[in-house]
Amino acid sequence: MSVLAIGRTKPRTRTVSRQARKRRWIGLLYLSPALLLYGAIVLVPLLQTVNYSFYKWDGVSEPSWVGLQNYLEFGRDPRMYAAFGHVLVLILMFGLIPLGLGLISAALLSRAKIRGEGIYRWFLFLPQVLTSVVVAIIWKRIYAPDGPLNGLLRGVGLGHLTRNWLGDFTWALPSLGMIGVWGGFGFTMVLFLAGILAIPDELYEAARLDGSTRWQEFRLITLPSLRGQMAIALTLTITGALRTFDLVYITTQGGPGTATTTPALLLYQLAFVNPDVGRASATGVVLAVLCLGIAVGITRIMENKDR
Amino acid sequence: MISRFERVSNYVIVIALTVGVLFPVGWFVLTSLSPNTSGALDFSNIAWSNFTAAWRDGNLAHSMYASLVITVSAVIGQTILAILSGYAFGILGVVGERYLFPIILLGMMVSTEVIVIPLYYEFQRIGLTNSWLGLVIIQLGMGVPFGTYWMRATFRALPRSVMDSAAVDGASVWSTLWRILVPMARPAVLTLVLLSFMWTWNDFFLSLIFLGDPEKQTATVALGAFQGRHVLQVNLMAAGSLIVSLPVVALYLFFQREFISGVMAGAVKE
Numbered sequence: 001m002s003v004l005a006i007g008r009t010k011p012r013t014r015t016v017s018r019q020a021r022k023r024r025w026i027g028l029l030y031l032s033p034a035l036l037l038y039g040a041i042v043l044v045p046l047l048q049t050v051n052y053s054f055y056k057w058d059g060v061s062e063p064s065w066v067g068l069q070n071y072l073e074f075g076r077d078p079r080m081y082a083a084f085g086h087v088l089v090l091i092l093m094f095g096l097i098p099l100g101l102g103l104i105s106a107a108l109l110s111r112a113k114i115r116g117e118g119i120y121r122w123f124l125f126l127p128q129v130l131t132s133v134v135v136a137i138i139w140k141r142i143y144a145p146d147g148p149l150n151g152l153l154r155g156v157g158l159g160h161l162t163r164n165w166l167g168d169f170t171w172a173l174p175s176l177g178m179i180g181v182w183g184g185f186g187f188t189m190v191l192f193l194a195g196i197l198a199i200p201d202e203l204y205e206a207a208r209l210d211g212s213t214r215w216q217e218f219r220l221i222t223l224p225s226l227r228g229q230m231a232i233a234l235t236l237t238i239t240g241a242l243r244t245f246d247l248v249y250i251t252t253q254g255g256p257g258t259a260t261t262t263p264a265l266l267l268y269q270l271a272f273v274n275p276d277v278g279r280a281s282a283t284g285v286v287l288a289v290l291c292l293g294i295a296v297g298i299t300r301i302m303e304n305k306d307r
Numbered sequence: 308m309i310s311r312f313e314r315v316s317n318y319v320i321v322i323a324l325t326v327g328v329l330f331p332v333g334w335f336v337l338t339s340l341s342p343n344t345s346g347a348l349d350f351s352n353i354a355w356s357n358f359t360a361a362w363r364d365g366n367l368a369h370s371m372y373a374s375l376v377i378t379v380s381a382v383i384g385q386t387i388l389a390i391l392s393g394y395a396f397g398i399l400g401v402v403g404e405r406y407l408f409p410i411i412l413l414g415m416m417v418s419t420e421v422i423v424i425p426l427y428y429e430f431q432r433i434g435l436t437n438s439w440l441g442l443v444i445i446q447l448g449m450g451v452p453f454g455t456y457w458m459r460a461t462f463r464a465l466p467r468s469v470m471d472s473a474a475v476d477g478a479s480v481w482s483t484l485w486r487i488l489v490p491m492a493r494p495a496v497l498t499l500v501l502l503s504f505m506w507t508w509n510d511f512f513l514s515l516i517f518l519g520d521p522e523k524q525t526a527t528v529a530l531g532a533f534q535g536r537h538v539l540q541v542n543l544m545a546a547g548s549l550i551v552s553l554p555v556v557a558l559y560l561f562f563q564r565e566f567i568s569g570v571m572a573g574a575v576k577e
Binding site for chain 1: 316317318320321322324325327328329331332334335338345346388389391392394395396399400401402403404407410411414416417418419420421422423424425426427428429444445447448449451452454455480505508509511512515516527530531534541544545548549551552555556559560563566567570571
């Protein structure tokens with residue numbers, strides 16, 4: 001059957017539109033395996049999570065309806081406040097610092113032709129490709145009491161600064177944040193450099209003829225042109241920070257005490273370790289709403305600036 | 308025109324940044340060759356045996372095999388589903404497209420944490436926890452939004468004339484897809500395969516939850532357990548980590564361009 005024919009003569013319009021309609025049903029048939037799986041694995045569980053969040057359930061016995069209680073308790077639970085507070089620190093370090101560093105380095109390097117570009121890009125992007133578990137193990141070792149960071153500090157005569165970085169109530173969270181800086185920075189830089197390459201050369205040439213300084217060039221040309229890339233970088237790193245799990249699970253398990261707990265870690269513990277499934281689901285719902293809100297919000301802000 | 312000073316300073320910046328990013332990884336590679344369990348570097352005694360020891364002690368043969376089976380199945384399944392659904396949305400058109408496409412795109416914003424709780428309890432009820440098949444099914448379902456988005460955009464970008472000439476030849480819907488469109492979309496399919504491989508292989512969260520049985524564990528989860536047990540054998544831990552990251556890093560070595568453009572495109576999404 002030749003269904004892709006597109007009619008050009010008038011008398012055939014009727015049959016063609018019937019054909020097009022038939023083709024759309026065939027389209028649905030082609031879509032159906034993906035649609036069914038997506039529905040079963042994503043859509044239905046999404047609704048179930050919302051439903052679960054209205055029940056008290058330990059995962060084994062009969063669940064009981066409690067209405068909004070899980071959300072109300074959520075608002076009173078100091079563990080949740082702590083976890084979301086930690087996430088704010090992580091957002092700063094995963095999102096804003098790599099954004100700033102990426103912009104600075106991209107600005108310094110803008111328009112430069114650098115030999116061996118492919119090689120440095122390979123290395124800068126490597127943390128994005130490495131298994132998160134391996135990243136966590138690498139850094140756990142670097143921060144260890146007898147690890148290379150303390151070794152370095154001792155080597156340069158700053159021995160009094162050495163500590164067990166991930167076991168320290170004050171330093172554990174910023175130390176985790178540094179891992180995000182390390183991993184995110186190469187990503188933002190590669191993203192921004194690609195964005196800068198897309199800016200027409202004439203803009204910079206005109207600016208130089210007008211005698212503008214490099215700072216003006218950056219502020220008036222580079223920065224506005226990178227708005228789209230900045231939105232992408234922020235959305236990705238911020239939702240990444242909100243969802244931090246692997247890193248914390250491998251390195252600190254939320255410790256010392258509750259110094260490095262994250263919402264995703266609490267969700268995991270509430271859902272599978274000491275099941276309080278309703279509370280875990282409420283956490284999931286809040287997390288999802290936040291992620292969605294942040295993504296939509298950032299996109300809005302960046303688009304409005306364009307106009 | 309850039310001055311000589313600028314050019315030199317550019318290289319200094321690039322090299323400094325690259326070294327900064329590379330240092331932790333490079334240091335870990337050297338550690339994996341150290342004969343000392345403390346990880347102290349010793350270049351006169353390079354201990355290749357760390358890799359065999361980690362392979363043995365970390366139960367890596369078993370868990371790497373699990374990761375391989377799960378990843379290859381998920382990649383094949385996700386790619387086929389993506390080609391079919393991308394063809395439907397991009398070329399054929401779909402009944403109810405105006406509602407169905409946004410609903411599927413919504414999935415890109417849904418994070419794993421939100422759906423994993425009911426999935427776990429439902430899968431437990433029907434006996435799909437501690438099962439590779441169960442994990443593959445989850446990966447397939449979660450891969451639909453990106454795959455659909457990606458292949459739809461790819462097929463739409465192909466020149467319309469191709470479809471017309473296929474129609475003139477009387478090619479069927481099915482053979483137009485597989486004989487004409489897919490071969491033309493090969494670069495995009497390759498990128499999809501690579502991304503899907505990376506995402507499935509690197510997964511930790513889902514494997515941790517759904518494959519609790521040590522006999523079924525994937526490499527990332529086995530490595531997590533291994534590093535917990537071998538805090539005092541730093542060299543083995545490093546060697547084990549390198550083994551587990553090797554498949555993706557090796558692909559990245561050959562397909563840098565596809566990985567970077569794919570991750571960027573994945574980030575842009577809508």
